[in-house]
Amino acid sequence: MSVVTEHSISVGYRIDFTGTSVLNKMSGYLDQLVNEAVEIYLKKNNFNRDNGFILSQGWSTTSMLNEKQDQTE
Helix, strand or coil: CCHHHHHHHHHCCCCCHHHCCCCCCCCCHHHHHHHHHHHHHHCCCCCCCCCCCCCCHHHHHCHHHHHHHHHHC
8 A cells, every 4th residue: 555545544535636746857866866855854744654865964054955945834
């Protein structure tokens, strides 16, 4: 069973798949890993089963990450 299905069942509502969107499109595998790690870092309340690719502590002080965090709040 997928995480999305488990989440939908546990909270008792259907997820609107027609209203979803792609956050970012990356062509390279490493780019995808880093981008996913950034999104997981910024959105603590998510339903990922693991932490994915772990960013080094240096990332938390980058201006790019701080700007992106400001946009999500």
